[in-house]
Amino acid sequence: MARPNQARLSLQALRHNMEVVRQLAPRSKVMAVVKANAYGHGALAVAQTLAPLVDALAVACIEEAQVLRDGGIEAPILLLEGAFEETELAAAAARDFWVTIDNERQLQWLERARLPRPLCCWLKIDTGMRRLGVDPAQAALFYQRLTASANARDDIVLSTHFASADDLDSDQTSAQLEQFEASCADLPGPRSAANSAGVLAWPASHYDWVRPGYMLYGNSPMISDHPAARTLRPVMTLVSAVISLRDVAVGETVGYGATWTASRPSRIATVCIGYGDGYPRLAPAGTPVLVNGRRAPLAGRVSMDMITVDVTELPGTSIGDEVILWGDGLPVAEVARHAGTIGYELTTRMPARTPRVVADS
């Protein structure tokens, strides 16, 4: 048997989650965010599945967009961070990429460019993330300069990005929406604000375009349980298998640093997946995995190629048994919480070493 690790990808779950987006935001166009290799899922397979179902795709930079065009994707693709250098605008025009304009430098590049055709521009307004975007007081001026430039198409989209939409108790999202509406009150044209959390929990943010990423992959970004997220289905299921079993006596330790000590006669299963395969090293003892569909806790440290699991309470466990690290039956967000991070990071950091296996089911 070959090393059994797989990141299994369900295209049916992906299509289902897209349908959930449509139901939640029925009057909005949908831009599916597939940056960072579709959050680690494989950008081309995800884009091929979603392209017929969405109005546009979004990536971080032109290199990510080229991969999709080279792979035959014809949908419009927005560059969420816009151009990093002046020459990218001509390349974007040539391949019908849309660009974010979020600062003076990018606007100047656009104004003085000589392009084969005008670009669809998304003007980004900073309403409180304070990372990218123009000052709200400057939004109208930027908009006018874009309108005056022959290099910008007429359909300039006004956009902003939320900092705390995952938290229903935060008042920042309402404040950002107010700021956004005030800054573009007198400007015509389509608007866009919602990320996944906006789609799920802030209907007032849906506007003309929604921009979901994480929820398309079947995960809830909300910090507490949210009814709209319950029907999402995980696209990635990370699978490995038991390759060794042993009995450990009371007082004996398991793993590097001997950080875990048996407090009862224990059965330890070794599973051939570690941080070199995308499982987080910071996952502590007690983090759940599914062995044959039943929960068991990690025991001892995560190694590069292996983890050790306490299967004392799963007496039927044998070598070759399937182990699910996250996905079907175990949300990646739950594993991430144990490891002190978010599900976004776990899927996005999945290395090439772990084969993606695409299933149409």
Ligand SMILES: *Cc1c(COP(=O)(O)O)cnc(C)c1O
């Ligand atoms: C990444 C990103 C999104 C998608 O965010 P999710 O939380 O994954 O839905 C939307 N808009 C912008 C500008 C982004 O950078």
